[in-house]
Amino acid sequence: MSANITARFIAMKGRISFLLVAAAVLAFACGPRPRASEAPVTAHVSRARSHDPIELASSLDVNFADGVTFDFRVVNPGDRKVEVNFPSGKTHELVVLDSLGREVWRWSSGRMFTQALQNKVMHSSDTLSWAGRWRNAPAGKYVAIATLASENYPVESRTEFTVTNQR
Secondary structure (H helix, E strand, O other), X not given: XXXXXXXXXXXXXXXXXXXXXXHHHHHXXXXXXXXXXXXXXXXXXXXXXXXXXXXXXXXXXXXXXXXXXXXXXXXOOOOOOEEEEEOOOOOEEEEEEEOOOOEEEEOOXXXXXOOOOEEEEEOXXXXXXXXXXXXXXXXXXXXXXXXXXXXXXXXXXXXEEXXXXXX
């Protein structure tokens, strides 16, 4: 009888061990994982720890010629080169908000972009620039927002402007 109890105890202990191992494997498989988009940011952060952080400077100019034209510039004011990483062919975005904060125009609307990663190296004092045009803008007060679509050096510039339809 004692051998029978020992055999049952060993069998029960084996089942419990199996269930604990299975639960641990399931918990590991279902646990949180870093997203692919987080990897470049992590790499940038580790580089930034060993050096002074590099920041890019940006500006957004608004002109009124054949509609509203935008000139977005990003410059590397530092003394070291910077490699700016883009997750797709979309390098920047221009958005216009009305006085109530509603989006009224977006540069990328209706455009298609490649899905290829791209990198641009910016040496000291190098400038990247883009232009956009908003035709037939109605009269009103607006805010233009230009954003660099970089994974590792996101930059944003805002400019308020007023459209008057006096021609």
